[in-house]
Amino acid sequence: MSTFYLLPPRAVLGQRLIATLGIPPLQVTSCVEVVEALGKTLETTGAFVVYRDDLPQGEEAARALLDGFGAESGDEVIEILPGAPESRRWRFPM
16 A cells, blocks of 8 residues: 655645745745655655646546556545645545
8 A cells, every 4th residue: 555645736835834944935946846855755755745736637636646646445645735734644445
């Protein structure tokens, strides 16, 4: 079974992370670079990182993970919602 991190769009997550850390505002490109570095680090653990800006527009996230990113029955998703302070965990049904 695999773990998928479903993250907000890169720019949104980057700006949120920078604000949380109290770092002065950065250009959007710098925020994206910070987020992509974080994603690459998560991938070294064997997890899959998917940003919402990579999902097909208008498609439900679960369907997009199954159809386009290789998610399977039993896989866990750790979802960070763009406006919520905490994450949500769920699994694809067996």
